[in-house]
Amino acid sequence: MKKDARLTRFELEIMELLWSLGETSVREIQETIPEKSRPAYTTVQTIVQRLEQKGAVHRTRKVGNALMFEAVVTRKSAYRRLIQEVLDLFGGSAQPLVAHLLESGKLTLEDLKELEKKEGRR
Amino acid sequence: MKKDARLTRFELEIMELLWSLGETSVREIQETIPEKSRPAYTTVQTIVQRLEQKGAVHRTRKVGNALMFEAVVTRKSAYRRLIQEVLDLFGGSAQPLVAHLLESGKLTLEDLKELEKKEGRR
């Protein structure tokens, strides 16, 4: 029931699917994962259960004998938390992080221009 | 001996100190951590040992009965790895990440302009 608990890498991956699929079942989540890296059904089930305990997901209803789940936490808030943690490691400011992205080529000047334009429009 | 192993949150914090202090001892690292959150000496010691096993740090010499350590991995490469992981969660592209930073006010248009200027100069 902890609100806003820390989510692990794998839990975030499952959340990602929850966010894009909307209300869905464990089976569907599992089958949406590419075969190469698809874990056992029960593994996904366990993760969903843990997400439920953390309050990131909740049951909506039962379809046949399968439970349906839905994300409670929004993508945005989960990302906010994640980013904050990374920023803390970068001394609390986002500038060095972006500088790093530019330096390593993960981000181009064009990307920046584009983002700037969008941001200016907000 | 694993090269480029994943570092945990706490390990990264210790690395941060290693990077800024340069060659140093466990004692010094421990005492550099603010009292409020300062763990026991042996805790720091354990982390340094694990960092050693992961090949992120190595012993340089002995001063009195204390070992001196030094970072092997660079800050930049550790951050690169960290960022890559976050980017993977963001669909592999950095744009959404930066967009998120802008949206949440972690980054301003001025920051962008500044970064752009610097980047243009490289």
Place this chain on the structure above:
DNA sequence: AAATGCCTACTACAGACGTAGTTTGCTGGA
């Protein structure tokens, strides 16, 4: 030399994580 103090090396341990097997129960079709 004996005691004191600091450091290393070893050991411990609970809780989180990733991963999955087993048991039990519901459900739709034969």
Place this chain on the structure above:
DNA sequence: TCCAGCAAACTACGTCTGTAGTAGGCATTT
């Protein structure tokens, strides 16, 4: 109505993390 099949719930377990205690060694001070 009875069973095959799927899902839920429970259980398991090795590894990783954060956290630290303890035993033993070396050096400095009496």
